[in-house]
Amino acid sequence: MTTQEPVYTPINCDYYDRLEAWATMHTICLLRFYDEEGGEHEVSTRIKDLYALNKAEYLLADNGLVIRLDRLIAVNNIPVPQSC
Numbered sequence: 891m892t893t894q895e896p897v898y899t900p901i902n903c904d905y906y907d908r909l910e911a912w913a914t915m916h917t918i919c920l921l922r923f924y925d926e927e928g929g930e931h932e933v934s935t936r937i938k939d940l941y942a943l944n945k946a947e948y949l950l951a952d953n954g955l956v957i958r959l960d961r962l963i964a965v966n967n968i969p970v971p972q973s974c
Contacts, residue, residue, distance in 0.1 A: 898946035899960045902971040906940070909949065909965065913937035921951070922963040930963065 922932045935951040947959040962970045
């Protein structure tokens with residue numbers, strides 16, 4: 891039996907713009923996020939790309955890490971707002 895990914899909840903539009911700016915400027919970012927099991931992680935990396943796939947948005951880090959945007963907790967100690 892397979893488990894289905896929870897429905898994607900879009901992140902705040904202004905925060906998305908901030909992510910794009912960090913990606914464009916090749917800024918090293920401190921990412922705090924939840925994994926699929928709900929475990930919290932923190933990693934320092936650059937944002938290589940932001941993209942959409944199957945009605946969800948993702949962040950690709952330069953270390954190969956892929957994070958669904960609604961799993962982000964904070965970037966550079968700036969919390970992700972709950973709504974757009």
